[in-house]
Amino acid sequence: MPLVKIRDLHFYRGNRAIFDGVNIDIERGKVTAIMGPSGTGKTTLLKLIGGQLRPHQGTIEVDGQDVHKLSHSQLYELRKRMGMLFQSGALLTDLNVYDNVAFPLREHTDLPESLIRDLVLMKLQSVGLRNARNMSPNELSGGMARRVALARAVALEPMMIMYDEPFTGQDPISMGTLVNLIHRMNDAMGLTSIVVSHDVAETAEIADNIYLLSDGKIIEQGTTLQLKHSSSQWVQQFMQGLPDGPVPFHYGGRDYADDLLNPEENA
Amino acid sequence: MMQNKSTEIFVGMFVAAGLAALFMLAMKVSNLGDFTDETGYQVTAEFENIGGLKVRSAVTMAGVRVGRVASINLHPVTYNAEVTINMYPQFDNLPLDTSASIYTAGLLGEQYIGLVAGAEEEFLQDGDVIDLTQPALVLEQVIGQFLYSKAEGDE
Amino acid sequence: MINLIRSLGRWGLGTFERQGRAHLFLFNMLLGIPGLFLRFSLVVQQLFSVGVLSILIILISGLFVGMVLGLQGYNTLVDFGAEESLGVLVSLSLVRELGPVVSALLFAGRAGSALTAEIGLMKSTEQLSGMEMMAVDPIRRIIAPRFLAGIIAMPLLAAIFSAVGILGGFLVGHGLLGVDDGAFWSQMQAKTDLYDDILNGVIKSVVFGFVVTWIALFEGHDATPTSEGVGRATTRTVVHSAFAILGLDFVLTALMFGDE
Ligand SMILES: Nc1ncnc2c1ncn2[C@@H]1O[C@H](COP(=O)(O)OP(=O)(O)O)[C@@H](O)[C@H]1O
Ligand SMILES: [Mg+2]
Numbered sequence: 212m213p214l215v216k217i218r219d220l221h222f223y224r225g226n227r228a229i230f231d232g233v234n235i236d237i238e239r240g241k242v243t244a245i246m247g248p249s250g251t252g253k254t255t256l257l258k259l260i261g262g263q264l265r266p267h268q269g270t271i272e273v274d275g276q277d278v279h280k281l282s283h284s285q286l287y288e289l290r291k292r293m294g295m296l297f298q299s300g301a302l303l304t305d306l307n308v309y310d311n312v313a314f315p316l317r318e319h320t321d322l323p324e325s326l327i328r329d330l331v332l333m334k335l336q337s338v339g340l341r342n343a344r345n346m347s348p349n350e351l352s353g354g355m356a357r358r359v360a361l362a363r364a365v366a367l368e369p370m371m372i373m374y375d376e377p378f379t380g381q382d383p384i385s386m387g388t389l390v391n392l393i394h395r396m397n398d399a400m401g402l403t404s405i406v407v408s409h410d411v412a413e414t415a416e417i418a419d420n421i422y423l424l425s426d427g428k429i430i431e432q433g434t435t436l437q438l439k440h441s442s443s444q445w446v447q448q449f450m451q452g453l454p455d456g457p458v459p460f461h462y463g464g465r466d467y468a469d470d471l472l473n474p475e476e477n478a
Numbered sequence: 479m480m481q482n483k484s485t486e487i488f489v490g491m492f493v494a495a496g497l498a499a500l501f502m503l504a505m506k507v508s509n510l511g512d513f514t515d516e517t518g519y520q521v522t523a524e525f526e527n528i529g530g531l532k533v534r535s536a537v538t539m540a541g542v543r544v545g546r547v548a549s550i551n552l553h554p555v556t557y558n559a560e561v562t563i564n565m566y567p568q569f570d571n572l573p574l575d576t577s578a579s580i581y582t583a584g585l586l587g588e589q590y591i592g593l594v595a596g597a598e599e600e601f602l603q604d605g606d607v608i609d610l611t612q613p614a615l616v617l618e619q620v621i622g623q624f625l626y627s628k629a630e631g632d633e
Numbered sequence: 634m635i636n637l638i639r640s641l642g643r644w645g646l647g648t649f650e651r652q653g654r655a656h657l658f659l660f661n662m663l664l665g666i667p668g669l670f671l672r673f674s675l676v677v678q679q680l681f682s683v684g685v686l687s688i689l690i691i692l693i694s695g696l697f698v699g700m701v702l703g704l705q706g707y708n709t710l711v712d713f714g715a716e717e718s719l720g721v722l723v724s725l726s727l728v729r730e731l732g733p734v735v736s737a738l739l740f741a742g743r744a745g746s747a748l749t750a751e752i753g754l755m756k757s758t759e760q761l762s763g764m765e766m767m768a769v770d771p772i773r774r775i776i777a778p779r780f781l782a783g784i785i786a787m788p789l790l791a792a793i794f795s796a797v798g799i800l801g802g803f804l805v806g807h808g809l810l811g812v813d814d815g816a817f818w819s820q821m822q823a824k825t826d827l828y829d830d831i832l833n834g835v836i837k838s839v840v841f842g843f844v845v846t847w848i849a850l851f852e853g854h855d856a857t858p859t860s861e862g863v864g865r866a867t868t869r870t871v872v873h874s875a876f877a878i879l880g881l882d883f884v885l886t887a888l889m890f891g892d893e
Pocket of ligand 1: 248251252
């Protein structure tokens with residue numbers, strides 16, 4: 212049985228359908244990637260899984276529980292077992308690195324401070340930032356912030372972890388570090404990982420299974436190899452990063468020549 | 479942790495300063511001091527007119543505050559004002575025939591009851607009535623009387 | 634024409650919806666307060682930023698307002714030969730009105746705007762969202778302690794303002810203008826009532842603290858999560874707080890002192 216089961220998901224922003232009948236299975240212990248162009252609703256999907264948004268139709272089950280039928284306290288219990296890594300890291304800016312990682316432990320457990328220290332240092336060691344523990348979040352580089360956020364996300368030993376665009380805006384070295392970390396975390400801790408991204412190469416490297424999302428629908432699904440050999444032009448354009456194709460270079464609208472000949476229409 | 483401790487100290491000082499300010503307002507600025515010794519005895523007095531006398535107005539004798547107005551009612555039969563006075567307990571030796579008048583402090587000030595001691599051997603006690611009273615001067619009446627007597631004198 | 638009516642309607646609906654959100658928000662904050670007594674250190678931390686950091690502006694403003702009251706009051710009273718009543722004038726003006734109102738306006742500008750900016754920024758950097766995903770309710774963990782701290786700090790600040798103001802009035806009245814100090818204090822004590830004046834002033838400041846902190850936190854929490862949105866929310870906090878303080882002051886004054 213998959214850990215996350217999404218069935219017939221519909222979600223709207225105003226009149227626009229962000230999701231229009233989406234089905235996704237996230238297998239336990241695997242890294243599943245959900246890819247698609249910016250603005251397709253990848254972040255929205257993670258927030259739906261986390262119960263921060265409600266679908267207009269359809270169900271999302273996590274570990275057999277329908278996320279949107281849970282009571283407030285049941286939902287919070289479930290969230291303790293889900294980690295999420297926000298695009299920005301979302302570290303608490305008034306706490307230093309150490310206290311950020313200790314935060315979920317202090318909030319949810321009654322562990323003595325000495326044990327919390329051991330746990331925090333262990334998590335920070337695993338992301339290589341044990342010696343940055345006294346730094347404040349605004350002293351960290353983007354890549355370091357994400358690693359701290361990762362250490363924090365796994366502090367409560369969750370069953371799954373969701374990564375929102377973990378590679379965006381990273382230099383090649385920290386990109387490599389993050390790819391490596393996500394992979395290691397998944398295998399070493401027996402986690403289930405959901406990686407949301409539009410960085411094809413890095414994501415393809417670690418994903419066991421990829422869903423391609425566009426215009427509210429799943430366009431294609433499969434392993435990296437299957438996707439690379441997909442017959443769909445759209446998939447080819449996305450995977451290879453071609454500038455023009457089924458997704459046109461020009462945003463839809465009036466013809467260029469027409470526009471040039473009738474300048475007054477713009478005013 | 480260190481920072482936590484100094485935060486706590488500052489907050490403690492802040493709360494202490496706020497409470498001290500409240501305490502100062504209560505003790506130094508308001509009439510709280512007058513409430514502390516109010517468990518004395520009560521006497522009543524009837525006045526034809528009390529003018530602007532209010533509950534908690536001062537009651538003095540020779541300028542010394544000896545009590546406070548506790549309540550004001552209209553007497554159902556005589557239609558006079560019936561004023562109950564709380565006397566401070568230390569002034570328990572006022573003669574029974576003490577008289578009460580209503581005065582005004584300064585030209586525009588508050589009205590208060592002034593007591594004048596009589597000559598009786600017995601003292602006022604809880605529940606006693608002050609019989610000798612003089613009503614408040616109402617300015618319009620005074621002026622009216624003055625004009626009236628002046629007109630009479632001229633004739 | 635139709636468009637005008639439509640936009641009016643939309644504005645009306647939007648206002649109602651916002652009011653609904655604000656009251657729901659208040660309800661959630663109030664639910665979070667009982668839990669704070671187990672973790673009072675969270676409130677203490679906020680008392681620092683809301684209270685301690687506001688104290689300087691309160692002290693200075695209170696002193697000067699009191700000194701000005703002393704000067705102006707003296708000039709008016711001396712014409713009636715009633716300069717002994719300066720103490721009453723200063724104490725009643727401060728305790729009933731200026732203390733609660735001016736310190737609440739300063740509080741809105743100093744602490745309220747800071748709260749809105751802080752919460753708005755936490756929202757726009759996804760810290761609140763992140764906390765929710767860590768199964769920590771931001772309303773209880775972040776918002777409620779600030780709310781309680783605001784309600785506690787406001788009456789203390791107003792009392793400090795009034796006390797310092799009365800001292801300022803005394804300094805000017807006695808020290809500069811030569812009003813007899815015995816008369817100053819005794820007249821003040823005779824006419825300032827613990828319940829009618831001081832307690833009512835405290836009640837006013839508690840109400841102001843409640844409303845200003847509520848507005849500030851709601852504006853921050855409801856802000857559009859961009860730097861421009863947070864900026865606008867901060868401005869709204871100060872403006873709406875000022876309106877709320879002055880409007881409520883009128884209502885409370887009518888209720889408290891009206892029947893005399
Ligand atoms: N709070 C919001 N209100 C209205 N529209 C939103 C909101 N958040 C996101 N959107 C819209 O929903 C769409 C999907 O957003 P998002 O899930 O962030 O995309 P992605 O993460 O794939 O880049 C975008 O077009 C965005 O403009
Ligand atoms: Mg996104």
